[in-house]
Amino acid sequence: MNPASLIPTADTLTAHWGWFQFLLMLTFPLHLFAMNAMLGTALSAFICHVLPERPYRELSHELSKALPFMVAFTINLGVAPLLFVNVLYGHLLYTSTVLMGLFWLAVVPLLIIAYYLAYIYDFSYIKLGSLAVYVVLAVLLLLMSVGFIFSNNMTMMISPASWLRWFATPDGTLLNLADPALLPRYLHIMTGSLAVGGLCVALYSSTVLKLDSSLVKAGTRLGMQLFTWLTALQVLVGTWFLLTLPGEVMKRFMGNNMFSTGLLVTGILLAVATIITGYKRKVMATLLLTIPLIYVMSFIRDSVRTGYLVPYFDMTKVPANMQWSPLVFFLMTLVLGLVVIVWMLSKLPVFRKS
Amino acid sequence: MNYPVWYVPTFGGGVLIALVAIIHVFVSHFAVGGGLYLVMTEWKGIREQDQSIIVFVQKHTKFFLLLTMVFGGLTGVAIWFIISLIHPAATSLLIHTFVFGWAAEWVFFLVEIVALFIYFYTFGRMDDHTHQTIGWIYFGAAWMSLFLINGIIDFMLTPGTWLANHNFWDGFFNPTFWPSLFFRSFMSFMLAGCYGFITATFLEAGQTRHKMIRYSGIWALISLALSVPAGWWYISVLPEKARGLVGGVSPTIARAATVAAVSLAVLTGVVILLILLNPKKARTRVLTVIVMVAAMGYMGAFEWTREAARRPYVINDVMYSNGILKEEVEQITQKGFLKTAKWVQNIEVTKDNQLEAGRELFLHQCFACHTVGGFNNDIIGRTKNMSYGAMQKYLATIHEKRYFMPPLVGNVAELKALAAYIAAGLHKKPLTEDAVAVGDRGKNLFDNNCAPCHAAGVLKPKMAGWSKEKIRTSLDILPALNPAMPDYSAPTADKNAMSGYLHSLNNIGSAAAPPKEQGAALFEDNCAPCHGFDVLKPKVSGWSKAKIRAALDKLSALNPGMPDYTGAAAEKDSLADYMVKQAGGAK
Numbered sequence: 015m016n017p018a019s020l021i022p023t024a025d026t027l028t029a030h031w032g033w034f035q036f037l038l039m040l041t042f043p044l045h046l047f048a049m050n051a052m053l054g055t056a057l058s059a060f061i062c063h064v065l066p067e068r069p070y071r072e073l074s075h076e077l078s079k080a081l082p083f084m085v086a087f088t089i090n091l092g093v094a095p096l097l098f099v100n101v102l103y104g105h106l107l108y109t110s111t112v113l114m115g116l117f118w119l120a121v122v123p124l125l126i127i128a129y130y131l132a133y134i135y136d137f138s139y140i141k142l143g144s145l146a147v148y149v150v151l152a153v154l155l156l157l158m159s160v161g162f163i164f165s166n167n168m169t170m171m172i173s174p175a176s177w178l179r180w181f182a183t184p185d186g187t188l189l190n191l192a193d194p195a196l197l198p199r200y201l202h203i204m205t206g207s208l209a210v211g212g213l214c215v216a217l218y219s220s221t222v223l224k225l226d227s228s229l230v231k232a233g234t235r236l237g238m239q240l241f242t243w244l245t246a247l248q249v250l251v252g253t254w255f256l257l258t259l260p261g262e263v264m265k266r267f268m269g270n271n272m273f274s275t276g277l278l279v280t281g282i283l284l285a286v287a288t289i290i291t292g293y294k295r296k297v298m299a300t301l302l303l304t305i306p307l308i309y310v311m312s313f314i315r316d317s318v319r320t321g322y323l324v325p326y327f328d329m330t331k332v333p334a335n336m337q338w339s340p341l342v343f344f345l346m347t348l349v350l351g352l353v354v355i356v357w358m359l360s361k362l363p364v365f366r367k368s
Numbered sequence: 369m370n371y372p373v374w375y376v377p378t379f380g381g382g383v384l385i386a387l388v389a390i391i392h393v394f395v396s397h398f399a400v401g402g403g404l405y406l407v408m409t410e411w412k413g414i415r416e417q418d419q420s421i422i423v424f425v426q427k428h429t430k431f432f433l434l435l436t437m438v439f440g441g442l443t444g445v446a447i448w449f450i451i452s453l454i455h456p457a458a459t460s461l462l463i464h465t466f467v468f469g470w471a472a473e474w475v476f477f478l479v480e481i482v483a484l485f486i487y488f489y490t491f492g493r494m495d496d497h498t499h500q501t502i503g504w505i506y507f508g509a510a511w512m513s514l515f516l517i518n519g520i521i522d523f524m525l526t527p528g529t530w531l532a533n534h535n536f537w538d539g540f541f542n543p544t545f546w547p548s549l550f551f552r553s554f555m556s557f558m559l560a561g562c563y564g565f566i567t568a569t570f571l572e573a574g575q576t577r578h579k580m581i582r583y584s585g586i587w588a589l590i591s592l593a594l595s596v597p598a599g600w601w602y603i604s605v606l607p608e609k610a611r612g613l614v615g616g617v618s619p620t621i622a623r624a625a626t627v628a629a630v631s632l633a634v635l636t637g638v639v640i641l642l643i644l645l646n647p648k649k650a651r652t653r654v655l656t657v658i659v660m661v662a663a664m665g666y667m668g669a670f671e672w673t674r675e676a677a678r679r680p681y682v683i684n685d686v687m688y689s690n691g692i693l694k695e696e697v698e699q700i701t702q703k704g705f706l707k708t709a710k711w712v713q714n715i716e717v718t719k720d721n722q723l724e725a726g727r728e729l730f731l732h733q734c735f736a737c738h739t740v741g742g743f744n745n746d747i748i749g750r751t752k753n754m755s756y757g758a759m760q761k762y763l764a765t766i767h768e769k770r771y772f773m774p775p776l777v778g779n780v781a782e783l784k785a786l787a788a789y790i791a792a793g794l795h796k797k798p799l800t801e802d803a804v805a806v807g808d809r810g811k812n813l814f815d816n817n818c819a820p821c822h823a824a825g826v827l828k829p830k831m832a833g834w835s836k837e838k839i840r841t842s843l844d845i846l847p848a849l850n851p852a853m854p855d856y857s858a859p860t861a862d863k864n865a866m867s868g869y870l871h872s873l874n875n876i877g878s879a880a881a882p883p884k885e886q887g888a889a890l891f892e893d894n895c896a897p898c899h900g901f902d903v904l905k906p907k908v909s910g911w912s913k914a915k916i917r918a919a920l921d922k923l924s925a926l927n928p929g930m931p932d933y934t935g936a937a938a939e940k941d942s943l944a945d946y947m948v949k950q951a952g953g954a955k
Contacts (some may be wrong), residue, residue, distance in 0.1 A: 015713070019710060020372075020710050020711060021710075021828075022370040022371050022456075022457075022460075022710060023370060025460050025461055025464040026464065027464065028464060028465065028536070029467075029468075034467075037471070063781040070640045083485065083530070086437060086441075086481050086485075087481070089441060089442070089445070090441075090474070090477055090478050090481055090812075091478075093445070093474050094471065094474050097463070097467065097470050097471060097474065098467075098475055100452075100460075101463060101464060101467050104452075104456075104459070104460045104464070105370075105371075105460060106461060107452075108371060108452050108453075108456035108459065108460060109371060109372060109456070110373045111449075111452055111453050112371060112373065112374045112453055112456060113372065113457070115453045118449060118453065118779070119449060119450065119453065121449065122443070122445060122446040122449060125442055125445075126438065126442050129438045129442065130434075130438060133434060133438070168830055170842065175560075177372070180372045180711070181713055184373065184374070184375035185374070185375060185376050186374045186375075186376070186453075203741070227675065247713065255676045259415060330944035337535070337536050339536065339537065340466075340467075340468035340469065340536045340537075341468050343468060343472060344469075344471045344475075347471075347472040347475045347476070348472075348475050350470075350475075351475040351476065351478060351479045351509075354479055354505060355478070355479060355482050358482055358483060358486055358505065359482070359486075360489070361486070361494065361498050362486065363490065363493050365495065
């Protein structure tokens with residue numbers, strides 16, 4: 015059986031595909047930032063428990079207060095890109111979702127448990143005593159397992175050849191483990207996330223916690239060390255990932271596709287630059303390089319997906335039936351929402367004092 | 369057909385959706401109404417300069433935050449995940465049609481999160497006016513989320529003029545939009561009052577506790593009262609078919625209506641009790657639990673009815689629950705389902721693959737609503753009275769007879785394959801075509817089921833002197849007669865026919881008369897699918913033949929769940945004959 019014959023028909027779009035692609039590529043990196051900060055905060059808090067010096071203990075307490083916010087925003091900012099992925103790739107995504115239904119549904123209870131544990135870690139930090147370290151470790155592991163489930167779905171949806179397994183196993187227990195690129199891909203994104211998360215901790219320590227210099231020092235050191243070492247490790251993991259990609263996809267980044275190759279070169283250059291600034295513990299400079307780096311990486315990721323799908327699907331061919339008014343309504347809502355958010359933030363006591 | 373199916377035989381996705389949806393609705397409506405409750409109650413505290421009220425609001429906000437933001441937010445994501453898993457085609461259609469509605473809803477979700485965090489963390493650290501404004505922003509954003517989701521959910525039941533023009537706004541502001549928005553808003557305020565009890569019971573006894581309970585109770589009661597006319601309005605704008613289902617044609621909706629009525633009564637009663645009396649803490653807790661359960665019953669029944677009222681569609685008049693588009697039906701019937709579907713292995717029905725092909729048809733067309741041996745709407749239980757022939761007849765008019773089920777989409781060979789899968793694959797029944805054949809039916813059945821182990825001649829002496837009733841009874845308990853014998857799990861009519869045949873072995877000339885046989889066969893084909901005669905017997909015992917015959921002319925008037933009998937008058941006569949004899953009624 016030819017796997018291409020299994021691919022469901024894509025539904026008609028209600029706007030030019032470019033709009034959805036634009037919105038996807040705009041919002042997905044935002045989700046990544048929040049997700050990175052969340053994982054980095056959890057990891058750093060965990061490490062702080064293990065380190066003996068006093069500032070680290072206080073630092074973990076401070077981080078515990080930030081963690082629930084990160085979880086909330088990671089989830090919220092994940093909804094938007096997932097929506098746009100649904101629009102552009104829904105027919106592929108839902109298929110692989112059915113194949114791994116049980117795991118996909120598990121995302122929700124895993125997140126609920128992680129989220130409540132994060133609140134317990136925050137609200138009951140003192141009461142927990144020596145248990146706190148296990149709670150935050152559980153949060154970290156739960157969140158990382160959610161990431162693993164997402165990696166499976168995101169890779170299975172672009173590999174129709176793996177879908178034939180459904181006929182023998184229709185009970186929603188399939189994963190994409192046979193794909194040689196799965197593990198390096200997952201490790202690549204986790205290493206990157208934890209690195210950027212370290213950077214966020216350094217940023218948080220050097221700005222929000224600026225009143226206590228020992229905390230600032232401890233947080234900045236820990237965060238920047240995490241960032242630098244993990245990014246250095248990333249050079250290896252990233253190369254491994256690149257080499258496990260199917261030949262045609264890999265070649266896109268080796269000259270077959272100038273745009274993708276340019277992205278990869280830019281990404282590597284930016285990464286090397288951040289390793290240098292990170293090593294020198296320059297938080298702001300590293301941040302300014304990392305923001306574009308994450309956008310570049312998101313585009314690389316998108317190019318990988320396009321590469322995988324070349325034999326199967328071309329989003330530019332999906333019929334569209336343009337309706338402007340809902341799009342305008344959304345854009346107006348977005349602007350209004352952002353204005354209201356900024357206004358509310360401006361009323362916060364922290365911003366009013368300064 | 370376009371998508372694979374998540375297939376766990378004993379477990380239907382429908383129940384999972386209903387379960388998560390009811391939980392989510394119960395929390396997410398609180399997230400809306402509770403927003404209003406918080407600002408209004410805070411305002412009361414500010415106005416009356418009563419610090420204890422402010423403390424109450426702050427406590428309640430923490431509970432609210434933990435419940436709505438974590439649990440409410442994630443169960444919302446859960447519904448999205450589940451429907452894309454159970455109804456991928458419908459989810460895709462909804463997402464594509466309303467993508468910017470969802471996207472706007474996401475913006476409000478973001479505003480909600482920021483506003484709620486600020487509201488909670490700045491109690492006492494912000495001037496009253498700004499704090500109240502933040503609270504109002506929260507409520508506004510939460511209500512707008514309801515507004516947007518409401519449009520999309522109602523679209524599924526009443527797509528309205530969208531059907532003709534596919535215009536976003538026509539689909540969004542569909543016929544049930546406004547009544548449903550009112551109903552849901554009142555529901556959300558009602559829930560806010562109920563949840564208010566929870567925090568209130570944790571207050572120390574004394575002035576404030578009862579004050580807050582009374583205050584919450586009045587909230588709940590007024591909103592509840594307003595929700596009733598809104599619900600009525602909602603039902604009155606339903607399209608005719610859906611109103612028929614709500615009016616009793618659908619058995620599951622009839623059950624839901626009972627739940628709603630009981631919950632409403634209990635809810636009103638207990639809330640009034642809580643307002644009037646000032647029960648002790650422990651009693652208040654018990655009563656609060658009852659309130660919450662009743663409120664959940666009321667909301668759950670509404671949601672269940674709304675979901676069930678669009679059956680057999682997942683999007684009314686557009687897509688059936690099994691993902692088949694209404695507009696495709698004709699074309700698929702011509703070409704054959706298996707040829708058109710993507711996720712099937714058997715393209716053409718042959719003698720060898722009949723059962724496998726039937727299984728694929730079942731998977732793609734029936735499994736959306738029926739489990740196989742599971743606890744919800746189990747197909748095995750529902751078809752135990754049907755023979756292969758009866759099953760075929762049933763499938764040919766399944767949608768016409770039982771509106772809440774989609775038509776079987778496919779060609780004749782496919783229909784037979786599905787019937788074969790159910791009759792032979794699931795029930796191990798013989799695949800003999802002649803359900804309506806008279807005369808030798810009993811012998812045929814005997815030959816197919818018993819003769820492989822013992823010929824009629826061997827049995828004959830053993831049954832000498834047995835009455836027909838005795839033979840009939842023994843057919844129900846074969847393993848008890850001899851442990852080596854398997855159960856004969858055949859429809860009642862088959863057993864009757866066979867016992868008639870067996871009896872005739874020793875009593876030449878007494879085989880069942882053809883007219884009676886015809887009535888039995890008709891009963892089996894047309895009635896037994898829903899109720900075997902054993903169920904009916906107590907109801908019609910003592911009825912005259914004329915009365916039964918008259919009833920056969922107006923079945924749907926007797927019970928809106930029953931389709932009218934469309935056969936010829938002669939058929940009705942023999943049916944009535946059969947029934948009156950079976951029931952032992954007067955001639």
